[in-house]
Amino acid sequence: MKLAPTLSTLILSFIIGSSSLFAAEVVKPAPNGINLPAGYKDWKVISISHRTDNKTMRTILGNDIAVKAARAGNTNPWPNGAILGKMVWKQKSEDNWPTAIAPNKFVHAEFMFKDSVKYKSTGGWGYARWKGMDQKPYGKDKNFAQECVACHTPVKANDWVFTTPAIMP
Amino acid sequence: MKLAPTLSTLILSFIIGSSSLFAAEVVKPAPNGINLPAGYKDWKVISISHRTDNKTMRTILGNDIAVKAARAGNTNPWPNGAILGKMVWKQKSEDNWPTAIAPNKFVHAEFMFKDSVKYKSTGGWGYARWKGMDQKPYGKDKNFAQECVACHTPVKANDWVFTTPAIMP
Numbered sequence: 001m002k003l004a005p006t007l008s009t010l011i012l013s014f015i016i017g018s019s020s021l022f023a024a025e026v027v028k029p030a031p032n033g034i035n036l037p038a039g040y041k042d043w044k045v046i047s048i049s050h051r052t053d054n055k056t057m058r059t060i061l062g063n064d065i066a067v068k069a070a071r072a073g074n075t076n077p078w079p080n081g082a083i084l085g086k087m088v089w090k091q092k093s094e095d096n097w098p099t100a101i102a103p104n105k106f107v108h109a110e111f112m113f114k115d116s117v118k119y120k121s122t123g124g125w126g127y128a129r130w131k132g133m134d135q136k137p138y139g140k141d142k143n144f145a146q147e148c149v150a151c152h153t154p155v156k157a158n159d160w161v162f163t164t165p166a167i168m169p
Numbered sequence: 170m171k172l173a174p175t176l177s178t179l180i181l182s183f184i185i186g187s188s189s190l191f192a193a194e195v196v197k198p199a200p201n202g203i204n205l206p207a208g209y210k211d212w213k214v215i216s217i218s219h220r221t222d223n224k225t226m227r228t229i230l231g232n233d234i235a236v237k238a239a240r241a242g243n244t245n246p247w248p249n250g251a252i253l254g255k256m257v258w259k260q261k262s263e264d265n266w267p268t269a270i271a272p273n274k275f276v277h278a279e280f281m282f283k284d285s286v287k288y289k290s291t292g293g294w295g296y297a298r299w300k301g302m303d304q305k306p307y308g309k310d311k312n313f314a315q316e317c318v319a320c321h322t323p324v325k326a327n328d329w330v331f332t333t334p335a336i337m338p
Contacts, residue, residue, distance in 0.1 A: 041337055042213050045256075048228050050219040053268040059217050059228065087214075089335060096324045096331045099222040103335040133338050155265045162265045166258060166272040168210055169302050 030128035031139045034113065037063065040085045046070045047166040050091065050101055057103045060163045061085045066114075070165035077124070077159040082114040084161065106133055112161065122149050123160045199297035200308045203282060206232065209254045215239045216335040219260065219270055226272045229332045230254045235283075239334035246293070246328040251283040253330065275302055281330065291318050292329045 027036045043061035050057055062070060066082035069075055078084075088110065089103030110129035113119065119126040127148035129138035138144065152160045196205045212230035219226055231239060235251035238244055247253075257279065258272030279298035282288065288295040296317035298307035307313065321329045 044211050045214055045228050045230070047272055048217045048226055049263055049266075050226070050270040051266070051268065052270060057217055057219070059214050061214070087335075087337065094218055094331065095333050096327060097218075097220070099220065100331075101219040101221060102333065103216055106336045106338060109338070130338075133336075135338050158265060162263065162269075164264050164271065166256075167275045167302075168256065169275060169278070169299075169304050 027130060027135045028137050030130075030137045031144055032126065032128065032142045034111070034126050034128040036109075036128075036130055036135060037083055037085065037111065040083075040109065040111070041087075043067070043085060045166070046084070047163050049163075055091045056107060057089045057091050057101065059087050061087070071168070073165075075159065075161070075165065077116070078114045078161065080115050080117075084112045084163065086110050108132065108138065109135070110138075122146075123152070123156065125152075125160055196299060196304045197306050199299075199306045200313055201295065201297065201311045203280070203295050203297040205278075205297075205299055205304060206252055206254065206280065209252075209278065209280070210256075212236070212254060214335070215253070216332050218332075224260045225276060226258045226260050226270065228256050230256070240337070242334075244328065244330070244334065246285070247283045247330065249284050249286075253281045253332065255279050277301065277307065278304070279307075291315075292321070292325065294321075294329055 029035045040061060043063055044067045045059060046062045046067060047060045048058060049060070062085070063083040065079055066084055069079050069082055086109065088107040090105045090107060091101050092104035094100035094102040108129050108131045111127070113126035114124060115126065116124040122145050127145040130136065131138055152162070155162050198204045209230060212232055213236045214228060215231045215236060216229045217227060218229070231254070232252040234248055235253055238248050238251055255278065257276040259274045259276060260270050261273035263269035263271040277298050277300045280296070282295035283293060284295065285293040291314050296314040299305060300307055321331070324331050
């Protein structure tokens, strides 16, 4: 019986331990320098959507500044400091209710950061997206946000935001 | 010019003031005695769904015990103290992206309260629902929950819960 760990076991443990630590703690910033907001999964709900054109389900969350603005109807413009976050999944039929469409595989989390000075060149919003369960930053270089701006241009008069906050009691 | 309010104006103001106060502060308990959980709109997201059979959109929220259990995969059974809440809206096309389905008029908020002792007669869950923007309790008398249990019976093996928690990084 060997009670002491072998050298190879020790090395293996080190590698596994390091990988887990890396995955859990280090998410790289987007190419424009924006960092993934800590704790965004715990933010409050502003709305949800089901995009039938690309078969995805979305929940639109907000940081405290954004949620306060949404509930007060103060969204055109949104206040500086507001962050909107979207979690996006591929759709599937809900396992236990086949006529319901529900989230399947996680696609990405994407964000808009309102700062009318800092992000003036992109309409007052900083854009960032992290793909997949390993949260890989989207975009080849810092100009990637031009793609975001182009897509959001039809809602320029809505302070560049597609989402309409859901009505709540 | 009359500067002083008339008696009728004063009475009207009193009635309006009282009604607003009532709507904002008093939500009646469900017929089984369950009270609307304070601050449920601020709970974290567990999943979302689009029910194509009755054209509604739903976000499934949880109190801290429920969210912790959902994230740990500890949902069969859910732990005592867990509360699941659903906000339900009629569907509409998103104003700014017509192929997206989004929340329209608010329908109701409904809840399941896990307590395997207190709610043993209804499968270990207490049920309650508040309808509309004025949050009127659902159900004629305390036996209303039999309707909930009947509908949830197909998912008895899933601890009576339809929702599958969404996968998140």
